[in-house]
Amino acid sequence: MKKIVVLTGAGMSVESGLSTFRDADGLWENHPVSRVATHEAWEYDPVYVNNFYNMLRKKLVEAKPNKGHQLVAKLEEQYEVVVVTQNVDNLHEMAGSSKVIHLHGELMKVCSSRDVDDPRYIKELKAPNLDVMPGEKAGDGSLLRPYIVFFGEGVPNIGIAAEEASTADIFIIIGTSLVVYPAAGLVRYVRSNVPVYLIDPKEVNAGGIPMLKQIQKGASAGMEELINILMK
Numbered sequence: 001m002k003k004i005v006v007l008t009g010a011g012m013s014v015e016s017g018l019s020t021f022r023d024a025d026g027l028w029e030n031h032p033v034s035r036v037a038t039h040e041a042w043e044y045d046p047v048y049v050n051n052f053y054n055m056l057r058k059k060l061v062e063a064k065p066n067k068g069h070q071l072v073a074k075l076e077e078q079y080e081v082v083v084v085t086q087n088v089d090n091l092h093e094m095a096g097s098s099k100v101i102h103l104h105g106e107l108m109k110v111c112s113s114r115d116v117d118d119p120r121y122i123k124e125l126k127a128p129n130l131d132v133m134p135g136e137k138a139g140d141g142s143l144l145r146p147y148i149v150f151f152g153e154g155v156p157n158i159g160i161a162a163e164e165a166s167t168a169d170i171f172i173i174i175g176t177s178l179v180v181y182p183a184a185g186l187v188r189y190v191r192s193n194v195p196v197y198l199i200d201p202k203e204v205n206a207g208g209i210p211m212l213k214q215i216q217k218g219a220s221a222g223m224e225e226l227i228n229i230l231m232k
Contacts, residue, residue, distance in 0.1 A: 003080040005168035006072055007186055011175020011200055012219050013089055015066035018059065038151050042113070046143055050132040053107065053146040057130040060089050060107055068174065068219030069095035071227060079170075084161040084186065086176060088148055101161050109147035112138040117156055122147055158182045165189040172226065173198045174219050178205070197226055 010018075035041050036052040073096035075081045083092050083100045088107040092100045110132055112121035121138040136144045149155055165171065166189040173196065178184040187209055190196060198204055198214045199222030215222045 001078075001080050002169040003082070003167060004075055004170045004172060005164050005190075006075075006081065006083045006172045006174065007165075007176065008072075008083060008085045008087060008092070008174045009176025010087060012068060012085070013063070013066075013087055013091055014175070015068060015218060015220055016063045016089075016091055018063055018089060018091075033151055037148070039153060042145060042150065046113070046145065047134045050134075050144075050146065053148065054131045056107055057125065061127045061130065063089065063091065065091045065095035066220055068223045069097075071220070071223035072172075072174075073097045074227075082164045082168075084164065101157050101164070103149070103155055103157055103161060105146070105148035107146070107148065110138075110144045111147040112140050112142045113145040114138075114140055114142035116145070116147070116153075155182055158186075161186055162189045166191070168194055170194065170230070171196045173200075174222065175200055177202070197229075199223065199226065 031052055035045075036049055042049050069091050072081070072083060072092065076096075076098060081097065081099065083097045084103065085092060085100060086103050088102065088105050090106065090108055108126075109122055109124050111123075112118055115121070118140070121140055132144050132146075138144050165186045168190055171187065171190045171194055173187065176184070177200070178187070187196065192210050194211060196209055196212045198212060199217060199219060200214070201216060201218050203216065204214065215225050217225060
């Protein structure tokens with residue numbers, strides 16, 4: 001069975017009603033990175049940071065996977081599929097994808113602020129209990145924080161993702177501008193004879209990638225076109 005590795009970014013979830021961070025109407029317009037997505041911001045005002053992610057969780061539980069997510073999951077009927085996502089939502093899992101590697105953390109989870117990746121203190125929040133309250137603590141006595149990789153922090157799953165990319169028979173990129181590292185560098189691990197499909201409605205500067213074909217459409221329409229190509 002051939003192996004497909006799919007790298008997804010914020011554009012994957014736009015059709016599900018989730019804002020991207022970098023577009024003109026994106027989240028960073030009202031919430032600067034320096035206030036909500038750095039370790040320094042967390043140290044300075046953990047209540048403000050937690051409140052931001054509390055708000056995002058409430059948006060996420062109202063969202064549903066779009067057709068693009070569903071078609072990525074459907075690939076598992078004929079391929080071994082690994083999804084590597086820069087997104088912190090859980091829409092791939094909700095759509096039925098069985099192997100998802102989250103590079104930047106998971107919005108619905110919280111963790112220890114002393115040791116972010118200690119599995120003993122990572123817990124998943126479920127509706128209606130989506131808020132981390134001021135002063136709420138993890139099992140080790142430290143403040144609970146979002147299970148999110150803040151800017152400037154290490155990306156613990158990048159090595160696992162690179163290994164998956166290096167063994168792909170087909171590599172698909174959906175909804176990412178390939179400017180956020182280290183995720184953007186994953187395509188460099190793809191073998192030179194492997195076809196790479198890039199789905200994004202905007203033109204993406206992806207020069208230097210051999211075997212590249214861009215499908216200039218959104219996630220759902222792009223995946224529909226790609227499935228037709230793969231079935232030929």
